[in-house]
Amino acid sequence: MRFDSLKISNWRSIKEIDIEAQDLMVIIGRNNHGKSNILSAILFFFSQLKHQDLDFNCASEVLFVEIVFNDLSNEEKSRFTKYLTSDNKITVRKTAYKGGSFEYRGFVEKCTIEWLREEEASSYTKRENVEDTPLIDFLPAQGRITKQDVVNAQTSYIEEHRGELEFVYQKEETEFLGLKSVAASSFGELYFIPAVKDAVSDFSSKESSVFGRIYSGVISSMSESNNDWRMAKERLAELFSIFNINDDGEHHERRPQEITELELSLSRELSVWGTKIDIEIKEPDIDSVIKSNTQIWIDDGVRTDIVRKGHGLQRALTLALVQVLAKETPGRIHTDEDVRISNSKYFIFEEPELYLHPQAQRQLFDSFVRLSDLGSQVIICTHSSGLIDLERYRSIYIADKSNDESGTVVRKCAGDIFEGNEKRDFNLTYWINPDRNELFFAKKVILLEGATEKAVIPALAKRFNIFNYEYAAIDCGSKNSIPQYIKLLNCFLIPYVAVYDLDHQLDKSRDAVNAADISTQKILDAIEDEVGYGLALVNDIEEELGLSRGAGSKPYEALNHINSREFQISVRMLEKITNIYS
Structure with missing residues (x-):
């Protein structure tokens, strides 16, 4: 089973949000x-966090x-039959x-007919109350009802x-499954890796640690299938039987005399109380002994324990543990309630990019994708653009709180943004600007045609003290790619300005001018006035700056030009820069 959707009400900064879930959820903001x-x-739901009045x-x-x-297994459908809807x-x-x-x-789905509730x-x-209803045909013909x-008759x-x-779907009046205390693990196992955590706790052999959960399964398997292990248990049981009273109430003939003498000495001292001392030595659980005496050593050229490794390696080791755990299929029995725990796994990572360099972050994201592909649900809370893939825009969730009255809201895109070859073309622009993911963290996005605009426009904004670090300048790769970015930003309601060239240069043919007008119109058609707006350069950035066309490396030459003593920005261009950064 997996999350289909989440609804959260009155939790901290959240008044009420309803979120459609994905196998991979990247929460940003x-x-x-x-x-x-x-x-x-989510941790509160799974009882990993106790609520407070605050x-x-x-x-x-x-x-x-x-x-x-949703996606319940047959076993889960059987267990939760009472709550199962027609769409499972x-x-x-x-x-x-x-x-x-x-x-x-x-x-539960409740029938509108009173005698079927x-x-x-x-x-x-x-019987006199049920004889006038069709239920009578489904009840025992004789005896007490x-x-x-x-209930069985109603179900049948x-x-x-x-x-x-006809049915209505409403919250039941009694406890879930009729239990006063529901085990949160009934819904699956949740693993939470917080932003700041000592990796030593993850690699301890305690049942509560990530490594402890994996290691317990290994120990249990060895205990059941390894002959040497079983023989060691039998010899241990035989050894400890020597120390204690047997079924006949007698001590073993090979019992150490020292223990017997200690019992007798204590008993003599307490003889006036009519008390006899019996020292019993319990047989240790060998599985627990092995677990408690296990230590992890890391050899990265120098063999030490984990606490002496860098934070980056510690973080990587914890994430490696999670991936190993995800590949397992436990299916174990909950001993306290004798009910089967769901095999479902949910992983929550808070800022997993901490201590990792950018290349490692991108590699980490691929690991999260594989983890979700294995059948687990993965939820990431991040500030890193390296943990975002625009191709997987349905996995992106933007948390936003514009004011305390409305509280936190979540913006996401559920439908298809692109048509035809647009998605392929959009993905190709990644290789032009691999940093484009930062647009999701921006207060405003500046969409630019190419590298020259991306180099010059922020530089001019800094010179005239109107630059804003919360704005992201994105090189879209070409004029024809700008509409695709606009569609994405419209979907997530991220404010933007689309800066484009009119391309009406005097040396251009009529066909070239017409083609440029078609591209311009596509940009204007894509803009939603509630989210963003367009701004035209006449006819391109070089002309606006008074730079001769075709001069060497465009971004480099343009920056040299605006940094020269002779450069004077036009009133028109300064107004446009001010407009962009307003």
């Missing part, structure tokens, strides 16, 4: 806009996190109240007549 609050809400948004008294799950999804809400209490509730089942345990009999009737009945 500026600082203090609520990215981490989305992650913590977690309630403003004056609210109730908060909840609701998750819709289940919805579960965890609600918390100020003061500390919380509850899990599932959503489970909460009314107890009203039909008497129990509430469960009625609904299965046979579903097409004739």
Whole structure:
């Protein structure tokens, strides 16, 4: 099973958001806009974080996190039959109240007919009450009718007549699965790797650590299948049987005399109390002994423990552990409640780029993609453009908080942005500007035709003290690529200005001018006035700067030109630079 969607209400900076989930979710946004609050809400649902009164948004008294799950296995469908919708999804809400209490509730399809509603089942345990309903044909012909009999009859009737009945989908009145305490692992296993964490804790042999979970599985497998392991256990049991009283109430003949003498000495001292001392030595659990005495050594040319390695390597080791874990299929039994835990895995990474250089970050992103392809859901909260792939724009979620009244909202693009060959052409521009992903973090995006504009326009803005570091200047590669960027920015509601050349130079043919006008019109048609606007250069950046055409390396020559003593910016060009950075 996997997340189909998330709904979060009154959690910290979030008033209410409803998010469609993906196998890979990359949550981005500026600082203090609520990215981490989305992650913590999921941790709250899985009981990895306890709510406090400060977690309630403003004056609210109730908060909840609701998750819709889909892609259930046959086993999960059987277990959650009561909550299963016609499209094989289940919805579960965890609600918390100020003061500390919380509850899990599932959503069920309830029939509009009163005698088919489970909460009314107890009203039909008497035959005189049920004889006038079709349920009578599904109940035992004789004997006492129990509430469960009625519930079973309701279920059977609904299965046979579903097409004739009407249903409403609403939250149940009783606890989820009828349990007062729901194990969060019933929905799968969640692994959280926070931004700042000592990797030593990940590599400990404790069950709560990532390595401990993997290692426990290895130890259990060895314990069951390794002959040497089994023989060691048998010899250990034989050894400890020497120390203790046997089934006949007698000590073993080979019991050490020192232990017996200590018992006798203590018993003599306590004889006035009528007390006898018996020293029992319990047999240790060899599996636990092996786990607790395991240590990890790292050899990167120098063999040391993990705490003596750099933060970058520590981070890489933790992520390697997660990928190993994702490839496993546990299917284990929850010993406390005797219910099978879901095999589903969810991984949450908070700023995984910390301590990693840019190339390692891009490699890390590919690892996250592979992790999600293996069937796990991966949720990343990041400030790095290296962990974004524009080709996977459906995986991008922008957290934004424009004011406290509206709280944190999430912007994403669910539909198709590009048509025909547009997606291929858009992906090709990556090799022209591999840093284009930074547009998602910008307060405003400046779309430019090429490298000359990207070099000159920010440089002029700095010279005249109107440059803004929160704006991102993007080299789109060509005039014809600008509409594709505009469509992307429209979808995510990211403000922009599209700067384009009119290309009406005197030496151009009529056909060339017409082609330029067609390209210009495509830009103007793509612009949505609520999000962005266009700004034309006449006829191109060189002409605006008074630079002769065809002079060597364009960006280099243009920068030399504007930095020369002779350069005087025109009033028209200064107005345009000011407009761009307004």
